[in-house]
Amino acid sequence: MLVWSRAARRMIWAVGGLVAAIIYGAPIIVIALASIAGHWNGAWPNDFTLRHYGNALTGDSARQLRTSLETGAIASVFAVLSGTWAALALRKIAPLPRRLFDLFFFMPSAVPSVSVGLGLLVAFSQPPVLLNGTTLIVILAHFVLISAFSYGNISAGLARLRPDYEQVAESLGARPAYKLWRVTLPLILPYIVGALSLSFALSMGELGATEMVYPPGWVTLPVGIFALSDRGAIFDAAALTMLLVAGTFAILLALVRISNRATVR
């Protein structure tokens, strides 16, 4: 710590805490309040109701939540699988080509996701690859957007792995596949779980690209939320957002617990 006096440290904590609470907490609190507001004309909701949650759970939204969870799960599992594979494959190549690969992977994150969606739409709306209007194109869009983060996380884990472990394993007679499965992957498991969490969270919140490519039968929750707020149904949108937050949070919590169990030692 740079600051030694106890009073000064408390002061800094208090100020920092307040700023953090405002920046991170205020939007969530406003949304949470909106999701249970009957009317809201002043600085504070006029009355409270659970009607919006009722709407959320009865209408299309339950299906949209499921769609989002499924999209998130499939896209992030694929992102982690291919990210792991890419990180392992690119591990031993020289730094310069490797940088270029990294750059290539991260490009989709640097352009607006709407453009990514548009690009996919244009690319795959004519033969031979006709994905226009399919579920697959949504998952593909999510995959393109999140795979770089999976790759980045996992290659960071591999870079931090001392070569000793794998070399000792090899000298003890472990063939490459055995070594990978019993030593390399378990040792980077926390990074893999981290990549999965990040990918999943990013996918759950993805809107721009999805908006461009989604077919009528595969509406994700963010698309639903956007549609509601577009129509002016702000409170319903807020209730859906809370649902999205809860669903994502539950999954991430489970992943954190897996990760913890993998790193306790």
Next chain:
Amino acid sequence: MLTIADRDGAASVAPSATQAAEVAGSSIDFEDVTVSYGGTVVLDRFSLSVAPGEILALIGPSGSGKTTALRAVAGFVRPASGRIRIGEQDITDIPPYARGLGMVVQNYALFPHMRVDQNVAFGLRAQNADPALIATRVGECLELVGMSSFARRYPAQLSGGQQQRVAIARALAIRPRVLLLDEPLSALDAQIRRNMVEELGRLHRDLPNLTVLYVTHDQSEALTLADRIAILRDGRLNAFGPSRSLYQAPTSRFAAEFLGRANLLPVTVSQLDADGVLARVRLGEHSLSVRCELQLAPGHGCLLCIRPHALRLADLPTGNGFRATVETALWQGDTQNVTLRVEGVALNLTVSPSQAMPERGSAVWVDFAPHEATLIADEPAHG
């Protein structure tokens, strides 16, 4: 290819630790091995033979290429040229997992996600050994290193010395043809290191056929443990020989200084004995007799190498001595350290603490037995 599993397949009737010792050891041969990293040669036409069942210490300053040599045997660096043989087999092109070697690295590298017993069992499991055999072997190896009661712990729950023992047990469990140790004690503190040196010595008495290539930068570990010592300098073999004789009669200035404190006095050869064992050399006005294993001609300049404890103080001129001036005398409890000056060169000498301390500035006679000193060629000092 003869793997450990193959060899055990024939005789998998619950072998005991003593039977482990009966697996005949293999030799390790480096033949003109050159290794370079991106154009920099770090091992230069290195040749060395490790005999079956011996402990050979490969020592040298940091960066001299010791680890590289060891990793070339293990298969993690590829020689640019030269061959490496284990026993009769040329292993240069064999992948590391098929070499059947035990390797212990500096930081132990115990698998943190496995218990101690799982770590020790790793090699046998990887080679698909019979579960009953694995269980017995893990028990034996943990017993051998005194870690039986820690079998169910995780590495993070062990001290450094304990982790080191487990790492050794893990390497021994596959009945390696040779054991490669890379500075195995350097991460331990001094007291534990001394104990571990003794334990390694005991371990090798229990497994007398095990060939051990022991890499260290600590000359005392090497002198204590090794049958023979090879000294690397800048990727080249600088000196090689049985530990005791290399210490007493180092073959190079570098070896003399690396293996312990050495006095190096510039002398001129005046005469060689007919049998070629002793030579007479001149140190200033003194004529001395000394063992000589070099090919030298009279008139040749070289260095007279004497260990501090091989020198004796005398009051009167004796057969094989010279006169020197006392510069400092330091009492250090179990020894006295005396610094002398002769012909402009400083000279160290240790004497028993009971001996009267010579007076500073006084002239004394210094004496040594001809066979306790040696002649070495002059070469630039290292460092």
